[in-house]
Amino acid sequence: MLSYSILAKYYDRLMGDFDYDGYVSFVKKRLNGEGVDLACGSGEITVRLAKAGCSMTGIDISVEMLNVAREKARQSGLDIKWICQDMSEVELNHKVDFMVSVCDGFNYVPTDKAAKLLARIHDNIKIGGTLVFDVSSEYKLKNVLGDNLFCEDYDDITYIWQNKLKRNCVDMEIDFFERTTGDMYRRVEETHRQYIHTQDFIESILKENWDYEIYDGEKFSKPSAKSKRLLFVCRSK
Ligand SMILES: C[S@@+](CC[C@H](N)C(=O)[O-])C[C@H]1O[C@@H](n2cnc3c(N)ncnc32)[C@H](O)[C@@H]1O
Incomplete structure (x- = not known):
């Protein structure tokens, strides 16, 4: 099963503790005008930026995630492409x-x-325009997610998430058990692969065309060797 086809239905619930508001309040002062949310998923950031007055487009490879995002925007009366x-x-x-x-x-x-x-x-942003993106850090993928197992159990859905650390990526296998009727469950499996992009690697690509700053993407402060998320705030040269 393709990544995010089943997960799309449960994504917002499973992301309940992700600080989207904190994220937007940190980045919003750097963002104005027309913007694109890449890998926008269920549109949590896209919708917040549109509500803050930006003209937004959301791009994602998953039809299912986009359907969730589109419905969210419709319910909020927002005109997002x-x-x-x-x-x-x-x-x-x-x-x-x-x-x-x-x-x-x-x-x-x-x-x-x-x-x-x-x-x-870079080709699609104005000179002086801003790119903000994050990655799960090498530290997190190797020491927190890699070769680890996570599970959660709700009334309607239970999942088991098993990760295998490879040389430059983590392969993730998620088994969903969706309650159908009574005590019957349907089992569906979804696979993901997340690549390890080291800070040095990203900086080596950015340095030619961008001025940039790097933050801890959870604390919005100077990153450390154990930061789980690295946030890059870049200005196009
Ligand atoms: C962890 S979710 C993040 C979604 C959203 N940005 C958020 O903050 O909740 C990762 C998203 O990346 C999307 N994605 C993965 N590979 C992609 C690609 N090559 N192009 C566009 N979207 C992609 C997935 O479909 C998924 O919606």
């Missing part, structure tokens, strides 16, 4: 003021496509 696309192929018909990608989107991009993605983004 949604595009189902691999973000490494992003090509807009005009340059925008900013792009964001929050909560691991870039970890889904294979190592050998990362430079192409950042070049595409």
Whole structure:
């Protein structure tokens, strides 16, 4: 099963403790005008930025995640454009003021496509425009997620999430047990692969075309060797 096809239904619930408001209040002062949310998922950031007055487009490769996002925007009466696309192929018909990608989107991009993605983004942002993105850090993928197992049990859904650390990525297998009728459950499996992009690797790609600062993406302060999320705030040169 493709990544985020089943997870889309439960994503917002499982992300309940993610601080989207904190994230937006940290980045919003750097973002104005027209923007794109890459790997926008269920649109939590896209919708918040649209509510804050930005003109937004959300891009994601998962139809199911986009359906959740579209419905959320509809219920809030927001006019947001949604595009189902691999973000490494992003090509807009005009340059925008900013792009964001929050909560691991870039970890889904294979190592050998990362430079192409950042070049595409640069081509589609105005000079002086802003790119904000994060990655789950090498520390987190190797020491927190890698070779680990997570599970949660709700009335309607139980999942078991098993990770295998490989040389440059973590392969994730999620088994969902969805309650159907009574005590009957349907088992569906979904797989994900998140790539380890080290800070040095990302900086080596950014340095030519971007000025940038790096933050701990959970504390919004100076990153440390044990930061689980690295947040890059970049200005296009
Ligand atoms: C962890 S979710 C993050 C969603 C959202 N940004 C958030 O903050 O909740 C990662 C998202 O990346 C999307 N994704 C993965 N690879 C992608 C790609 N190559 N192009 C576009 N979206 C991608 C997935 O479909 C998923 O919605």
